[in-house]
Amino acid sequence: MTAALRARIAAGEVVVGTFIKTPAVQVVEILGRAGLDFAVVDQEHAPIGIEAMDLLSLAARAAGLPLLSRRWGAGEDWIAPLLDLGLTGVMVPHVADARRAEAVMAAMKFGRGQRGLxxxxxxxxxxxxxxxxxxxxxxETTVAMLQIEDASALPLLDEIAAVPQADVLFVGPADLSFSMQVPMGSEALGAAIDQVVAAARRAGVAAGLFVADESQIAPWVARGVTVFVVGSDQGLLKKAAVRVMTAARG
Structure with missing residues (x-):
């Protein structure tokens, strides 16, 4: 098990990962060798099943890369099987209230008395x-990242953040902006992210954020975010290929 990631998050270190949308062990191995702090397999928006997760988890452990997963669904029955495979933790979409946060933690932590042992x-x-x-x-080591993606969650942030054993309030800015009916990059969205950061600080947990590229990390670190998912494996590959072809064509 990977103890370091949860301890680093709790210590307030800035940690950086990316989404994995391609179910290939080589991708996991390369990202691990590149020195990323963690990666999140995006089962929510990519066609990646449990059999592929088994191999990706094996590759991540071999590469020393803490691996989490994010999967769509209103329930929590997907969480324990992934942790059994050896994943470091999960990122759970649309955690809009403390009840859902409690259900997530019950699915993750044996001490809650509901996860099968x-x-x-x-x-x-x-x-x-x-x-x-x-x-x-x-x-002690599994990491719980609770995604704040709904306008209805904003008045309830303190209750969500106070759920024991949660590690990160992680903002999904696209879904949150859609829910708030404001544009990406707007002052209103920025203010909402600041609300999440403030609630996380009050509860002694970390604030996380998805950003499109690395240029956005430093400005958000200054505002209190310490956990970042930067783009995805596919995005990194496409940007590199476009850069090569732009240079080749002058």
Whole structure:
């Protein structure tokens, strides 16, 4: 299990990852060798199933890359199987109230008494960890990123952030702007993100944000964001290819 990421987030370090939309072990390996702090497999917006997640998790562990997943759905039954595969944590879309946050944590943390316990999967070292050792290690190291993407969540931020064991309030700016009916990049959206940062600070958790490119990291660090997802594997590849062809054509 990867203990470092959750500890680094709790310590207030700036950590940077990207979304993975391509179910290829080589992509995970390359991103790990590039030195990213983590990556999030985007099962919400890419066709990536549980079998592919098994291989991506194996590649991530070999590359030393903490791997999370984000998946669409109103329920939480997808969370435990991914953690059993050895993922470091999950990013959960549309956490709009404390009830949903509590349900997410119940699905993740054995100590809540609802997640099924077996040390037989990869995360339990195929039985190499004792049941109690696996349980405590998982609860101590798994990372919960709760996405704030709904205007209705803004008045409830303190309640959401106060849910025990949550690690990050992570803003999805596109969905939040859509929900607020304001443009991307608007002052209103910026003010809402600042609200999330302030609530995270009050609760002693981290604030996270998706940004399109690395130029946006420093300005948001100055405003209190410490967890960043920058673009995606596909976006990074496309930008590099466009840059090559632009240079080649003069």
């Amino acid at each position: 077996s040390n037989s999967p990869r995360a339990g070292d195929y039985g190499g960890l004792t049941l109690e050792g696996f349980r405590s290690a998982s609860d």
